[in-house]
Amino acid sequence: MSVPLLEARNVTMRFGGVAAVQDVNLVLGEVELRCLIGPNGAGKSTFFKILTGQLKPTEGVVLFRGQDITGSHPHVIARLGVGIKTQVPNVFNGLTVREGIGIAAGRKKSLRRARQIVEETMELLQLTAIADRMVGQLAHGQRQWVEIASVLAQEPDLILLDEPAAGMTHEEVLRTADLIREINKKQALVVVEHDMQFIRMIGKTVTVFNRGKILIENQVDAVLADPGVRDVYLGKQAH
Amino acid sequence: MSRTTDTRRGFLKMGAALGGTALATPFIARNAFAAAEPIKVGCLLDMSGALGVSGQPMLQATQYAVKVLNDQGGLLGRPIKLINYDTQSSMQLYTQYAQQLALKDKVAVVQGGITSASREAIRPIFDRFKTLYFYNTQYEGGVCDRDIFCTGTTPAQTVSHIVPYALKNWGKKVYIVAADYNYGHITAKWMTKYTREGGGQVLETDFFPLDVTDFSSAISKIQQAAPDVVLSAMVGANHLGFYRQWAAAGMKAKIPMASSTFGLANELNSMDASVTNGIVSAYGWYPTVNAPETTSFLDGMTKMFGPNLPMLSELDSASYEGMMFWAEGVKKAGSIERMAVIKALETGISIDGPAGKATMDPATHHVVHNTFLAEAKDKKWDILENFPASPPADTAAVCNLLKNPRTDKQFVVEVN
């Protein structure tokens, strides 16, 4: 059997006494799409940070194609072919859209290739019109797109998206869903999200977090049908 | 840090040509020879920063000398115009203004420089741009350069008197504290030399950078060494803290102190008598010297600058003498041309300075000067002894510009 693209083995993260993530195991194959859901504070974002190297777990290991990346510097993980979009938009406000995406495309690539990728990506995300605008001057939604664009421009094999739909209009959410399906044709994704509708739109396999543990892991419909998930969710979402 | 901020404040102040021009104008207006093209004379002194306290009266003495000369009808029938810049205790400004005086203002002579550091910074510039230079500060000696004249006294004229007095009256075990730059180091060497010659023993020598303000550890160390005498060559405003903290620690009662620098920065006025009393020093002049020239110098200065002058010191009398020596040279040469004036001064010219007769020694370009030993008593200098016509023996031992006019360096005494 082949080495999984991404694997987390008994990952545990404690802050002081509190265990934000507890003994989580997760396996992701090539070109797979996986959604991590769960109410706020379920530990999915902490887990995400562990995957991206922003946090070093108290216990357990994270493997990318069998290589241990536990707590490696984010730039190291990125170079292995992992693209990351964080929850709060992380963009280069002082640069133009084109420059920003260029920075992403430019690493270790020929000039022509980089230029080509930039143009393609802007095409794909319909950013060409605002290519020379300062990112800082764009609307929130647009900046989300710019960030996604720069993640894609890296041409990673695995893309980690933390709440990509956050703060987007309904249309934008739809577009994002399409985009994710589009991307998933070639690349694997892990999407952290708590918006059920969105999950429905893109969902294949879903992993549900609760209180730092994995509640269940199954096909989207099965998960959404699961009563346990329902009361966790509704219970939490009530307030 | 104060050293560094002197320069911080230094870099903020360029081309501060005060007094000189302002003062000169009225005379020119008054005097018949107003028409004649004035002779430009340059002056570089620190008006502020750690050394401003010494520089201000030095400038005033220089301005007074210019006034005296102009009142006598100027030189060669021409009035003298003083151009002075405030160097703010900053080396960069010394360099800058030295260039300005030599190249832009094209002055006939430059008077000034306080620390050896400033002198060594500007000496090469005046050599390079062929400008005559007078250094009027009591200093460590040994400068041997035909383009410069030094009117201040040197260790052979002062330390040579301080040390024997201390050894004779207080005891043989000596502890030296000195400023951490070449004046301090060389002076400390002379102190050591004379101590050994006098059969004394130097327990320890400590050097303090000019920006040190806390001397508690130093005072503890001295107490631990328990000397009979402390010899001080401390310099600048911050080091006044040493004397304050020394007195505050109750050490005055225990160990007497003599200094080669104390009194050059208005110490007797700025500190309480309880701090200053009993400290012994030796200089080429004190305001309390009992001589008619002293009285007339003091009267003249007070008349010109008002009663609240700081207490004047050798630095000020030497600045006055510097200008007068140059004037004497010009008269004798009948010209302000550099070489002519140098040659004239090398004929062994004498003038009557505040301390009486002073003679320029042709071989060393230093001054044969009356020197005095005095003790601070109730904010006055009480003269203990005087030594007529002490020669600059230290420099003379190593420097003969008549034999080797090409020499251009500062010799340092070797103590072993």
Place this chain on the structure above:
Amino acid sequence: MDLIGLVGFNVLVGIGTIALITVGLGVIYGMMKIINLAHGEFMMLGAYATYVSTSHGINIWIAMIIIAPLFVGLVGLVVERCLIRFLYGRMIDTMLATWGLSLGLIGLMTSIFGNDPRGVATPVGSFSIGHYAASLYGVVIIVVALLSLAGLYAMLRFTRYGLIVRATMQNANMAAALGVAPPTIYMSTFALGAALAGLAGGILAPISGVSPVMGSAFIAKAFITVLGGGAAIVTGTSLASALFGFINIIVSFKSTPVIGEVALLVAAVVMIRILPQGITGRFLRRSL
């Protein structure tokens, strides 16, 4: 033995001095994240306040402990109103502004008093440790340093002002919720910091002498101590002062003042490398 006593005493005085010159800066930096480059000049004003009042026959203790801080506190108030309040959230601009302020104050005092150092007589004599003598004034420094730190602590801990200040430090809106406008807090905090600087200047006047440039001798050391101490003003300042003061004095005594100074600075660098958030950034986060 006596010697150890003497050096020990020096160490305490050294620590007290650093704490004294640092606490004012610490208050302003810790609460407002403003690096006040005019801190040294505030001290200088305090020293002059003391000098002027004593030369007008006012009792030196009153001059040092009451007049100096009051006067400089007022100056701080004015400065905050006319200058600092326009610059909140612009750290670098504030630095440039306070830098300009420090130059301005030096210039002002120079044109008023001239630049020759003035002296204030030390009000107390000396005492002896065994057969060594030490300045009784050192005791004054230690006591004043302790009192000002303790006072500051008590104020932050127990008074309503302290509560609000701490709240403001956490988050300005919370203070607003407590019904106090953050500007008022900032204003009084800046004034407080200035007053403490004035106190330091007043106390140090007798031993360091009084001149327009005296302030600059302290600013760098104070700056380093504050950041070395970290977020918590009282604890941080105390700990950092203790550490740096100890190293400084011991090394100075064993070698020279220069090496002592260098040792202090190296200690600061190493400490920052080990504890990038300053002492209290790492430990005792909850402290004041």
Place this chain on the structure above:
Amino acid sequence: MKLKTLPRPRQDAGWGGAIATVVGGLVILFGMPMVTGTFGLLQVTVFAALAIFALAQGFIWGFGGILCFGQSAFLGLGGYAYAIGAMNMTDTTGAVALAVIVPMIFAAGLGYFMFYGRISDAYIGVITLTVTIILFNLINSTSGDIYHIGAAPLGGFNGIPSVPPLNIPGNPDDQLDPTGLWYCAMGALILCYILLKWVLATRFGRVVVAIRENETRAQLLGYDPRLFKLLTFVIGAGISGVAGCLYTNWGAFISPTVFSLTMSAQVIIYVLVGGLGTLIGPILGAVAIQYLITLAGGQHVIDPNLMLGIVLVAFVLLVPQGVAPVIRGSVRRLMPSRSVATPAQAEVSQGASQ
């Protein structure tokens, strides 16, 4: 890392400004000797040297986002390296090389210590400041004649006087006169400006700016910010070294005051006054402030410090973003072609982002 220009159509506009600047510089370079005498040249020479110094600070701070309170450490090291080198070698060319290399090596060590030690910005300020003061203290206490490197006495507080002037490479007897030194200093300023313009246009330069804009994002894109900051820091140090070498040549003299807090603060003021996030700004700032200082000293109405203090304060309150952006702004208003507009905005926003 390979330095390649990224696609930036907008750059042409940037280049327009740069070319104008360079041409202006060349005009000054050759014009100055015709309009002023030896003293004037010496004066502008020190201005040029300080402008290079400002350029270095402007680069690492305005573009690299590194706030260094101790840039004068590199100025000083460069100056001393030159002085010591020049006194030990007959040909000063080697000394010039030292003046550049020594600061860079020092910066590499210090930078590694700081950036790889994950030290936050404010503390990088403190550490650089502290290191400068340490150097000041050490050099300041080398007065004894035991302290010398080869033929060069360190001289402590007195510094090193009569440092040999630059000579034509390979020809030690052909030493530069004031005019020659001026060509050398102004030439160096122009070259440093071009060098930095080019660096910023390369892929490396774009990443440096990107890191200043958003370190996390750059990291998530696979760039190692520590490395880029380190390189930026080292380049800045090298340029400061050049400034130090020229500064020493100007006075044929170097003393510990180059390590002073003054020098470091001075250069920060140059950059702020000129405009953060521009290259021309620091140059203008340096010259403007130095000139202002000259004026301040020249008048006797009000104490120069007081005057300068007031000016600085007024400046912060009225022109916080610095003169260069303001000038560009007005240029923009005069000729409303977007090509000029965008870089101006870019720089303003970079300035603001600090």
